[in-house]
Structure formats: C-alpha cells, structure tokens
Amino acid sequence: MSADASPRVARSSRTPATATATERLQRLLALVPYVVSRNSVGMAETAATFGVSERELVDDLNLLWCVELRSPDPYCPIDLSYEGGEIVVSEAEAIGRPLRLGVDEACALLIALRMLAELPSIGEGSALSRTIAKLEAAAGAAAGPAAQIAVQVDNITAQSAAAAVTEALNRGRRLHLSYYVPGRDEATERDVDPMRLLVVEGRSYLEGWCRRADDVRLFRLDRVLAIEVLDVARDVPAGAEQVDVDHGLFRPSPQDVQVVFELAPAGRWVAEYYPCEQIEELPDGRLRIQLRTPDTQWVRRLALRLGEDGRLLAPADLADQIGDDAAQALDYYA
Amino acid sequence: MSRRKTERLLSLVVCLLSARRYLTAAQIRAAVPGYPDSFDAFKRMFERDKDELRELGIPLETGTNASGDEELGYRISRQAYELPEITLEPDEAAVLGLAARVWRRAELAGAAEGALLKLRAAGIDAEDLTQPGIEPRVQTPEAAFGPLWEAVRDRRPVTFAYRAAGRSAAQQRNLEPWGVVNRRGRWYVAGQDVDRGAERVFRLSRIDGPVRFTGPVGTVVVPPGTDVRAAVRDWDAEPIVPRSCRVRIRSGAGYGLRRHALSIEPDDTDGWDIAELHFTDNGWWSEHLASFGADVVVLEPSDLRDAVIGRLKGVLT
Numbered sequence: 001m002s003a004d005a006s007p008r009v010a011r012s013s014r015t016p017a018t019a020t021a022t023e024r025l026q027r028l029l030a031l032v033p034y035v036v037s038r039n040s041v042g043m044a045e046t047a048a049t050f051g052v053s054e055r056e057l058v059d060d061l062n063l064l065w066c067v068e069l070r071s072p073d074p075y076c077p078i079d080l081s082y083e084g085g086e087i088v089v090s091e092a093e094a095i096g097r098p099l100r101l102g103v104d105e106a107c108a109l110l111i112a113l114r115m116l117a118e119l120p121s122i123g124e125g126s127a128l129s130r131t132i133a134k135l136e137a138a139a140g141a142a143a144g145p146a147a148q149i150a151v152q153v154d155n156i157t158a159q160s161a162a163a164a165v166t167e168a169l170n171r172g173r174r175l176h177l178s179y180y181v182p183g184r185d186e187a188t189e190r191d192v193d194p195m196r197l198l199v200v201e202g203r204s205y206l207e208g209w210c211r212r213a214d215d216v217r218l219f220r221l222d223r224v225l226a227i228e229v230l231d232v233a234r235d236v237p238a239g240a241e242q243v244d245v246d247h248g249l250f251r252p253s254p255q256d257v258q259v260v261f262e263l264a265p266a267g268r269w270v271a272e273y274y275p276c277e278q279i280e281e282l283p284d285g286r287l288r289i290q291l292r293t294p295d296t297q298w299v300r301r302l303a304l305r306l307g308e309d310g311r312l313l314a315p316a317d318l319a320d321q322i323g324d325d326a327a328q329a330l331d332y333y334a
Numbered sequence: 335m336s337r338r339k340t341e342r343l344l345s346l347v348v349c350l351l352s353a354r355r356y357l358t359a360a361q362i363r364a365a366v367p368g369y370p371d372s373f374d375a376f377k378r379m380f381e382r383d384k385d386e387l388r389e390l391g392i393p394l395e396t397g398t399n400a401s402g403d404e405e406l407g408y409r410i411s412r413q414a415y416e417l418p419e420i421t422l423e424p425d426e427a428a429v430l431g432l433a434a435r436v437w438r439r440a441e442l443a444g445a446a447e448g449a450l451l452k453l454r455a456a457g458i459d460a461e462d463l464t465q466p467g468i469e470p471r472v473q474t475p476e477a478a479f480g481p482l483w484e485a486v487r488d489r490r491p492v493t494f495a496y497r498a499a500g501r502s503a504a505q506q507r508n509l510e511p512w513g514v515v516n517r518r519g520r521w522y523v524a525g526q527d528v529d530r531g532a533e534r535v536f537r538l539s540r541i542d543g544p545v546r547f548t549g550p551v552g553t554v555v556v557p558p559g560t561d562v563r564a565a566v567r568d569w570d571a572e573p574i575v576p577r578s579c580r581v582r583i584r585s586g587a588g589y590g591l592r593r594h595a596l597s598i599e600p601d602d603t604d605g606w607d608i609a610e611l612h613f614t615d616n617g618w619w620s621e622h623l624a625s626f627g628a629d630v631v632v633l634e635p636s637d638l639r640d641a642v643i644g645r646l647k648g649v650l651t
Contacts, residue, residue, distance in 0.1 A: 021339035022386050026448070028344055030455040037457030049454060063337065067345050069352075071365035077348050094351030097416040098455035102391040103487055104442060105449035112436035112446065116429060116470060127425040135430075138420040145487040148513035148556070150563050151472050169467045180589055185626065187589045199470035201519030225593065245469050246439045265502040272520075272539050285502025305625035308648030326649035328628040332582075333643050 026099075027052075028060060032078065032089055033098045040088045061087065106139035110146035118153040119162065119199060151202070158204050158221035164229055165206050165221070168194045172234045175208070178226040179219055183298030187225060192217070193234045195242060200249055207243055209236045216240050218249060250275060256292035259299050260314040263287040267309035270302070288313075300325055342368035346383060347392065351415060355399045356407025384408070422458050431460040432468065441474040441483065472516060476538035481545040482523050485511050489554040491528070495542040504542040509534070510554040513562030524565040525554075535569035576612040579619075580633040583607050587629035590622075608633070616641055 027050055034049065035041050047057045064078045077093035089096075110132065117128045136143045168175045175192045192208040195216070199205075203220060210217040243249060258277075263270055265285040278290040293299060296318055303312050303322040312319045345366045350357065359380060363369050369376045387394050393414035396406050422430060434450040437443040450460055474480075478494065485492045492511060495504040511525040520537060527534035583591060583598075585605050592598060595609040613619035620641035623630055632639040 021336045021343060022390055024336070024340045025343045025347070026390060027451075028340070029347070030451050033455040033457075037455065050451070063341060063344070067341065067348060068367060069345060069349055069365050070367060071361065077352065094348055094412065098452040099391060099415060100393075100417050101449050101452060102445070104445035105452070107487070108437055108442035108446040109430065109433050109449050111442075112433035112470075112472070113429065115436060115472065116433055119468075119470065127423070127429050131422065131426040131429050131433075134420055134422065134426065138418050140418070148486045148562060149483065149515070150513070151516040152518075152563065166468075180593065182590055185587060185590055185629070194467070196467040196469055199468070201471075201473055202516060203519055245471050266499075268497075269499065285497070300627070301625040304627050304646065304649060305621045306649075307621070307624065307645035308651055323650060325627045326646045329624070329631075330643065330646050330650075332628060332631040333639070333646075 024060075028064060029095055030098055031060060032064065032092050032095050035080070035087050035089045036092050036096045040086045043082060043085045043087060046087060058082070101139045101142050103142045103145055106135070106142040107146040107149065109135060110139070110143055111149050111151060114146075115151040115153060118151075119204075153199060153202055153204065158224075161206075161221040161224040161227050162197060162204050164227045165194055165197050168229045168234070169197065171229070174230045174232040174234050175206070176228045176230055177206075177219060177224055180223045180225055182223070183295045183301065185301070188212070191230070191232075192219070193236045195236055195240065198243070198245055198249070200245060205249070209240050216243065218243065253292075253294065256294050257296055257299070257315065257318070258290065258292050259312060259318065260288065260290050261303075261306075262311050262313055263289060263306075264309045267306050270306070270310060304329070338368055342366060343383060343387065347387065347410065350394065350408060350410040351412060353409050356395075356397050356409050358405050358407045362408065417452060417456055420453065420456055420458065422453075422460070427458055427460045430458070432470070434460065436470050436472050438471065440472050441479050473519075474521065476521055476541070478523075478538045478541040478545050479514070479521055481547075482511060482514055482538065485545070485547060485554075486514055486523075488551045489556075490547045490551055491549040491554055492545050493548050494545045496536055497540050497542050499540070507534075507536070508548065509536070512554075512556045512560050512565075514538075515562055515566040517563075517566050522566045522569070524562045524569075533565060535566055576614050577635070578610060578612055579635060579638050580608060580610055581623065582631040582633060583609050583626075584629040588626055591626070591630065613638075620645055 031046070031050065034046065043054050043057060047054045050057070052060070061080060061082055065076070065080055067078050068074055068076050077091070078089070078095075079091035080087065080089040082088075113128060113132050113135070117132070164175065167173075173194075175194055177190050177192055179188050179190060180186070181188055190210055190212040192206065192210050194206055194208040196207045197204060198207055198218070203222065206219040206221060206224075208217065208219070209215070261267075261270065262282070263286060268285070268287055271279050271287055271289050274291055276289045276291045278288075280288040282288055299312065299318060300322050303310065304325060312322055345368065346362070349362065349365050357365070359377065362380070363373075363376055369379060384394055393410060395409055395411060395414075397409075398405070398407060430450070430453065434446045437446045453460060482492065484490075491509065493506060493508045496507045497504040508528040509523070509525045510528060511523050513524055515522050515524065520539065522535050522537055524533065524535045526532070578596070581591070582601055583606065585607060588609075591609060591611060595611050598607050598609045600606075601608045616638055620638055623632055623638075624642050624645035632642050
C-alpha cells in the first residue's frame with residue numbers, strides 16, 4: 001500500500017480531430033523529415049507513428065503538396081507523392097530537417113534517462129551514458145534545466161534484489177523469495193515466476209505469478225529478505241494479467257473493507273502515504289479520510305501507530321477490536 | 335478555418351527559412367498566401383502568427399540587412415532551427431524508447447512524446463525496448479509540479495501556501511526555487527526561502543492551493559555548486575547519533591524489528607525474546623513500536639517506554 005491512486009490524464013493524447021492549427025503544424029514539420037530521412041516509407045507505418053488515420057495522413061500530405069509561395073515568382077516548395085502506399089518526398093525545400101528539441105522536450109527525456117541510469121539492471125550498460133551524451137549534444141542549451149530536476153530510485157538493498165529479478169527475467173527462471181509483509185508483521189516464503197520489474201514512484205517491484213497465492217502479485221523489493229534464482233524454468237500461466245502501471249498499482253477490489261479515519265494535524269501524513277477514496281478537510285487542520293483495504297490487520301497496526309493522532313470511525317467492530325488491542329498491550333506495562 | 339491557418343503558418347515557416355535575408359512585413363505579405371487585404375488586419379494576424387511560431391520553439395529572428403535600414407525584417411536561421419545530426423545505435427534507441435515511456439500519464443508526457451517524434455523525424459527508429467520486462471514510471475499527482483518545474487526552468491521566484499508537517503494552518507512562503515527532486519516517490523522543491531534568508535526544502539504534496547510567480551523570468555540565481563539532490567537527501571535524513579533500546583518481542587512475531595536487531599536472546603519468560611535495537615527518533619520509533627501492539631513491550635529507556643504507553647493510551651481516549 002504505497003501508491004498514490006489519483007489518476008491523471010495525459011495531456012498529449014488529444015485526438016487529431018481536435019488538434020489546433022499549431023499542433024498540426026508541428027506534425028507536418030516532423031512528417032517531412034520523417035519521410036526524407038527514410039527515403040521512402042509506407043503510409044500505414046507513418047500513420048501509426050504520428051497517431052493519425054491514413055485518411056488524415058493523406059490530408060496532411062495534400063496540404064504539404066499545396067503549399068505555394070508567391071514572390072518573387074509563384075512556386076511550390078514541397079514536392080511529394082504517395083502512389084502505391086509509399087510516400088516519397090522529392091523536394092522538401094527548407095523543412096527537410098526536424099525542428100530542434102524544446103526545453104521541456106529535451107529535459108523530459110534526459111531526466112528519464114538519468115533515472116534509468118540509477119537502475120542496476122539497465123544502468124550498468126554503456127548504452128545509457130552514450131544516449132545521454134548524444135542527446136545532450138543534439139539538444140544544446142535546451143538540455144540545461146534538466147540538471148535541476150532529478151528522480152532518485154530506491155536504496156541499495158532493493159538494488160541487489162533487482163539484479164536477481166533481472167537475471168531471472170533474462171534467463172527465464174523461477175525465483176524463491178523470503179518476503180516481509182509489514183501489515184501482518186510476517187516473513188513469508190514463496191516461489192514466484194517473474195513477469196516484469198516495475199519501477200513506480202521511486203520504488204522497485206517484482207510483478208510475478210505467485211505459486212503460493214496462485215495469482216499475480218506485486219512484491220516491493222525493499223521488503224525482500226532473501227532472494228534466490230532457482231534452477232527451474234519460469235512458468236507463467238497464459239491468463240496471468242499484467243498490472244496496469246498507468247492507473248495506480250494498487251486498486252481497491254469490491255471485497256475490500258471500507259475504513260474511515262479522522263486525523264489530527266500530526267496524522268495528516270496518512271493521507272499522503274496511502275491512496276484514499278475521499279479526503280475531507282475539517283476545522284483546525286483535521287482530516288477525514290476514507291480508504292479501502294483487503295487487510296484489516298494493517299488497519300489495526302496503523303491505528304495503534306497513530307494513537308491520539310487518528311481515530312477509526314468505521315467500521316465499528318474494527319474500532320472495538322483496536323481498543324482491545326491497545327488495552328491488551330497496556331496490560332504489559334501495568 | 336483551422337486548415338487555412340495551418341497552411342498559412344507552414345508557408346510562413348518555409349518562406350522565412352528559405353530567405354537568405356531579413357524579409358520585411360510587406361515582403362512576407364506578398365510571398366505568403368492567406369493574409370487579409372487590409373494592412374492593419376494583416377499586421378494583427380502576423381503578430382499572432384509570430385507569437386505562435388515562437389511558442390512552438392521556432393527561432394524567429396528580428397533584424398535588418400544593413401545598418402541604415404529603418405524597417406525591421408524577419409527570418410528563421412536554419413542553423414538555429416534544425417535539430418543537429420544525431421544517430422543512435424539500436425541499443426541506444428531502445429533505452430530512448432524506454433525513457434520516453436517513463437512520463438506516461440505524468441506532467442511531461444506530452445513533451446517526451448514530442449521529443450521522440452522529432453528524433454524519429456531525424457531518422458531514429460526508437461521502437462519498443464529490447465530489454466525484457468522493465469516498466470519504469472514517474473508520476474506527478476501534485477498540482478504544484480507543473481508551475482514549479484516552469485519556475486525552475488525559467489528561473490522565476492514563486493509564492494505558495496505551505497502546510498508543514500503536524501501544523502494545522504498553512505503559511506505563505508516565498509521561494510527562489512533551485513531544483514525539483516523526486517525522492518522515494520515524492521516530489522520536493524529546494525531553494526532559497528526569501529523570508530527566512532536560508533535554504534529550505536518543501537514537499538510538493540503539502541503545498542496548499544496555487545503556486546504563483548512573483549518575479550520575471552531569469553531572476554533566480556542558483557548558487558554555483560548547488561546540489562539539490564543532496565539538499566533534499568539531507569532534509570529527509572534521520573539524525574546520525576543512534577540510541578539503543580531493549581524490547582521484549584513475542585516469539586514468532588515482530589519480524590519487522592527482528593530484521594534490524596543488534597542482538598536477540600530468549601527471555602526467561604517462555605514465549606518471549608529480548609532484542610536490542612538502535613533508533614534515532616523517539617517520536618517515530620515509539621509509533622513504530624506501538625504498532626506491534628501486545629507483541630512488543632519496551633523495557634528501556636524510560637522515555638521511549640513512556641512514549642509508547644502514551645501512544646497506546648491515546649488510542650483509548
């Protein structure tokens with residue numbers, strides 16, 4: 001339970017139908033060099049790259065072909081054809097090369113590449129440092145601000161586990177994990193067939209088919225107590241469904257318990273750390289939050305940790321149980 | 335309407351890129367179809383077109399061909415416009431494809447896609463990764479990320495309301511931001527707190543309401559040698575002098591503590607062990623120990639023992 005569940009819609013996925021004139025201009029200025037650099041290229045492939053239909057692509061190509069400058073004498077600077085589904089640009093005039101990278105564009109890629117360089121599984125190769133150097137050279141001054149923004153990935157203990165996960169993925173092997181479940185305060189032993197290594201919100205996770213649960217599970221690598229690559233071939237069932245990384249790693253299920261906490265100012269961190277369904281501001285900096293979890297043991301431990309900084313309002317039987325937990329613990333101090 | 339505008343802007347770009355000299359507004363009007371007949375209407379439209387081209391990052395220059403010329407002209411220098419030659423090996427293109435996916439659904443997703451499209455237009459085939467099964471992502475759920483990234487990029491001071499940990503009310507803070515760092519999945523901004531005259535770090539999720547610019551572009555000076563990653567790491571770090579404590583742990587429980595214990599021995603009472611552990615912060619550590627309920631009992635030191643008792647009593651109040 002660590003992911004922030006608030007979904008965010010990508011700003012870039014605007015459909016071409018609603019694209020503005022400048023967005024279309026950007027596409028046209030990339031389309032010409034895309035074809036020029038490849039000599040000739042298929043319509044279907046080009047449409048897929050630019051995220052448009054073939055009809056829209058034809059419209060783009062016609063627009064380019066129709067460009068006319070009138071002075072001193074009228075002439076058409078761009079000449080192209082798309083007969084037989086192959087695009088060829090025979091005259092591109094001044095727009096045969098793509099426009100330089102903007103600051104946001106250069107920085108988005110450089111920040112991501114430097115983040116990848118921190119991952120042991122890919123960071124060790126020289127491809128990353130070569131790519132970073134080439135991109136910095138091509139971006140020039142636009143690359144500057146990238147130095148002022150950084151994404152750090154988790155600590156060393158998780159990194160050694162990540163190396164074992166990568167090895168198992170590359171060699172198609174099963175893993176054995178000794179895994180700590182803090183919500184239950186348990187160390188568990190399990191065999192897992194690895195599917196992917198996820199790096200989300202600065203933490204690394206193994207996604208795999210857990211043979212103990214007979215289901216897809218996520219394992220936070222900093223909670224792996226021991227890991228071993230087994231000499232057994234990986235065997236992920238055909239129906240195993242990958243987690244949708246772009247919609248939050250932890251999604252509530254209908255079987256989950258709905259819990260409501262009221263938090264004092266000192267307990268507000270709970271709303272930052274766990275995905276809440278509802279967050280309501282109360283007077284004096286207090287918060288009322290609602291979340292879902294499959295794990296009531298975790299809720300009980302959270303309530304004990306919070307003490308007077310948080311109070312479980314619902315469900316009532318769980319609140320009673322927490323009162324009993326505290327009373328029993330206090331008996332040992334009597 | 336929109337198609338005609340695209341045609342006009344495209345013609346304008348081609349015209350200015352092809353020109354060897356600065357072209358006056360009148361020359362541009364004569365060459366580029368699609369402008370209105372009235373000169374005033376043309377001027378207004380041309381002004382807007384120039385702004386829109388600059389917003390796309392097209393380096394539209396203003397100048398004169400000879401020192402005696404009175405009227406300003408316009409051109410786009412090819413050297414400033416064109417992406418320099420860049421070629422990538424297949425393994426380099428693969429990591430580039432992976433990098434472009436990192437921002438998916440986050441603040442800079444559109445910028446990353448735009449960059450990838452330009453690099454593809456330069457002839458690079460950044461297809462899907464050769465690396466099996468790795469999915470790295472960065473998320474930016476904090477509304478403050480966008481404006482703070484702009485402020486850092488453009489070196490502008492900002493102001494925002496900030497609710498420090500455990501405080502009930504937000505305070506207005508004035509900051510010259512130096513950098514934005516993601517640590518353990520959370521975003522932080524580091525910079526010079528103008529009112530306090532000192533370096534400060536703020537967590538973006540605790541910023542309450544909008545971030546506003548308080549000065550023009552280029553006015554924030556980042557001191558030479560500033561390491562924003564280190565600033566955030568230090569801010570987040572625990573005090574370095576650890577204390578030690580002794581706790582009783584029920585047999586078969588308390589794995590979260592046993593992992594980090596300096597020593598564990600069986601207690602004289604059956605069913606219990608005694609562990610020695612290091613801790614740094616009484617507050618956080620007492621909360622952690624209290625979360626184990628009746629499976630963990632603090633023996634010493636007494637201030638830690640009292641803090642745990644206080645936590646547990648707090649549940650019952």
